[in-house]
Every structure is written in structure tokens, then in C-alpha cells.
Amino acid sequence: MKLPSFRLGLVQMSCSANAPENLEKAVAKVREAAERGAQIICLQELFRTPYFCQREDPAIFDLAEAVPGPTTELFGRIAKEAGVVVVASVFERRAAGLHHNTAVVIDADGTIAGIYRKMHIPDDPLYYEKYYFAPGDLGFRAFPTRFGKVGALVCWDQWYPEAARLTAMQGADVLVYPTAIGWHPAEKAKYGPSQHAAWETIQRSHAIANGVFVAAVNRVGHEGDQASGLDFWGASFVADPSGVLLGRASHDREEVLVVECDAAQSESVRRNWPFFRDRRIDAYEGLTRRWLE
8 A cells, every 4th residue: 555655865975085984974964864755765866875887997896885784774774774765876796797786775674675786877978887887787676665666767867758657657756866976077067957957857757747756866076187177067956746846855965855745646646647548569679779771
């Protein structure tokens, strides 16, 4: 039976080169979100360290860990103590030379409800993720938890309507996107507003097209060289099933955003905008091809 509502907690923070300090901060902010009534709490992408994909360095693989492992065990204890669901982003070491960018959904009893391995892996200037991560091989997933069914996706996945659709089709009550996205400083003045607007708009469109809550959790602060690093733009947000923003964090400050979500809204929106009813599933086979010549 679905709960009448659930409260999302989004932890937006900066990251230093001190990994234990980052972890301590994340723990404190998860506890803060729980104390403020959040029931499903999501951390940003790869929150234990600075965003290391700005360069290719084999030594960075030493940061990876197993799942289950230290991070999931720690947040499993916290989830159980506080009675909350935690979505934690982990640099997963699956085997020597095989790593994933993984979101772990930890249920309120401290157990792992499921893992999602990032499916879409970018390879752009300062986002050299293909060097570190193999594409996910578990498909798009939504996991039952104490407070609703959580669909976990990660960062670059947020640009793909197919990912949101296939996750929503598994009955997700909310799509959460742990994220690390920012501006190149040299481009910020000219392209910054349009880049941020596109990022937010595409995710709000997923909420509308699927009649589901959507949450994006980004980091803040500058990382890397002053001239050539990344200015992470924060602005973590929650959109309702009509695409309306229920809450948005700032561009430049650490924040814990807690937002109430009325679960009945999905039912109402889908009755009035019955996109799932009117889908032409008999006509979409071309979507499995790279391009239609």
C-alpha cells in the first residue's frame, strides 16, 4: 500500500581533497535531513571525493570500493538508526580493472534494497568517465523501500528520456539523480544560464512525461585548476509530476533541502494526462537502433 506522502531530503555539498572529512560532512548532513523529517535522502554523485574524472590517472582507481563495502555499511547503520532510506553514490570496484559508477539504495532497516550502475557514461572535456567506469549492466531499476519505490539514475542518465521512461515503467514513485555537473569557467558567462536551464528543463520534462516526482542532487564549489576546472552549479531541486518545482537549492552554498511529496499527485496527473495509456508500443521498435537511415 502506498503511503499518502513522503519527504525527500537532498544533500548538496562541496568536496575537498580530504576524503574522511567529506564522509564526515555527508554523514552529518544525512542526519540533519532525517532530523528535519526527510524519509528518502539522496547524496550527490561520488560525494566522498572531489570529482576525479577531470583527468585520467590510474592511481585514482585506489579510491574504489566494493559494494557491499565501507560506505554502504556506514550508511546502512545510519539508515537503520534514523529509520530513513539513503541513496549513496559509490565508485564501485567490481573486480580488478572493472569499475562502475553506482547508486546504492539503502532501505530504512539498513539493508541494501538494490544497486543501479550508471548506464550512460560521458567522455567530454573534464568529464573523462569512460576511463574509469564500465557501462552499467543491470538495466534501469526501481526498488521498493519503506517509503515508496525509488528509481535511481546517475547524472548523465538525466538527459535521456528512455532512461526515465523505463525506470518509471517499473512503478517508481520518484526518480533520483545523484549528480556532478558544472560550468567550465571560460564558458560560464556566455553559456552558463542556458546550460543550467537545459539541465533543469530536461528533468522537469521527465516528471511531466512520466507523472512522477524527480529529484536531482548536485554538488557546489570550484574543483580543479582555477582557469580550467569546474564550477559546480548546485541548484539541486525536486519537481512534482506536473513539472512544477517544489524546491531548489542555491547555486553556490551547501544546503540540505527537504521537500514534501504528495504521492496521490501521480495518480491525479496520470488520470488527466494519460501518456502511458496512449503510448504506441506497436510503433517504437526503431528506438532499439542507433539511427534510422
